Amino acid sequence: MNSSLSKTALALALFATLPAAARAADYYGTLEPFASEAVYFVVTDRFVNGDPSNDHRDQGGPDPARRTFDRPTPGSDGDNVGYLGGDFKGIVDHLDYIHGMGFSALWITPVVDNPDEAFTGGKPASRGGFLTDGGKTGYHGYWGVDFYRLDEHLPSPGLDFAGLASAVHGKDMKLVLDIVGNHGSPSYSMPMQQPQYGQVFDRDGKLVADHQNLPPDKLDPAHNPLHQFYNTKAGLAELSDFNENNPAVMDYLAGAYSQWIAQGADALRIDTIGWLPHPFWHEFVARMRTQKPGMFMFGEAFDYDATKIAEHTWESNANVSVLDFPLKQGMEKAFGHARAGYEVLAAPLFLDGGPYANPYELATFYDNHDMARLDASDEGFIDAHNWLFTARGIPVVYYGSEIGFMRGRPEHDGNRNYFGAERIAVAKAHPIQQSLSRIAHVRAASPALQRGLQLNLELKGDRAAFYRVYQHEGQSQIALVLLNKGDAATKFAVKQGVQAGRWRKAIAGGDVAVRDGGTLSATVPAHGVEVFLLDAPVTQPALRRDLDRLMQVKRPH
16 A cells, blocks of 8 residues: 555544544645745756757857857856857756756746847946846846747747746646746947847737837837837836836736746746836736636745835735745855854744735745855755755745855856756766755655744754644644754754654654654754654644644734
């Protein structure tokens, strides 16, 4: 008999013998299905060049200021602001690698058509530059000019976006598509107007908007229909800033992204969500969920103030999740070279209340493509992953972090460097990757770590101990997580809330029996983790009281 089935049957039998009050208790952080996922994020052009025939190395013509392929960043050692060849085939060829690490979802950068030349306006991109787009290309996908058309650098014969989605689904994974709603391509400050820059084309290839290389305050939407897509106040850098009050903008974007959903996108990551007002996103999200009911989305509001980014999670506003920037800030302190204590992570969890509609649905991360990568030792990355895959939230890991790739490097200085098949081929031998894969697989098999309530016991110094508990519709699991980010082994002796039973050790293997009123003791190695699992309904009185309190925490709507 299947062991997992036998454990489930035993748990259900025990559940049926409990008093009605105990049977009625629900314990969970979230019931959101996507909370079960762990997300691997790639900048598609920088992952793997699987098909050199779509590199378009002659794009932009002979003018070195306009060519698009391989544009080294001035002043930087190895950085590049041109296309480097990563494509859908490079992803498909390495889905086994991503899935094998324990990831169940893949987030890719935008797939829409971007300009075919390097941008000649703006401030020149250089090492250390921020919002400097001069000399850059749309390799990242965020400079859309035709949101209905796939950028030519991504597909291969027989492998379009729908084909990519099918391949991802074939690995029992979800595909997360990055989308942009507030801007298109750079639109002004060019010495001479360039094709596509500042323009938008519809599904039939018809020009529907054109900035005409004019600064925003020189646009004349009252008399020029091609200006009506844009605001007359500047937005980010020289990017064309969409007019959220024009219904045509909503119709255009909703129509375009509905197309990609129909082709297989399972979830959306919304870029720069904070640059458009709540009513815009409320309507947009409603349209997407009309097509795909319950679709999970998370936004990027680049702000470390939880009260500001939380507004997007409210049902009255966008009603989506967000990337957890406040927790990211704490993780950088705890796992980077500062090695702050676990106590810095307590407050941004917001387990006992706070501004989020549901903190258990936040996308948790420690770095990404828009900031310096985590500057940490191998042990720091290992500790970060041990936390990321056991604490509340949906873990997101940026490509290459499994080997500490380009650690500490910001944009324009290596943050988005090309990864490649050669690095992937040897990554499994890396200690960071091995540790990441181990804890990711533990989470993938544990409903408590995916969706359970978190009850902290100890977050101090190099030690962390907390419960994750899931009990819903006959499925019950208690997880006790013990973390040690110190340089020496440490002993835990947990008595608070420990329930009698036979606890499984998810990392070391084997199990340990605990009697009523007993203590669960364990030695956790340096930079290690242990997860004890008990597949049984919650009966321990003190634990039930704490969980009942957490279930009654009021959240904004």
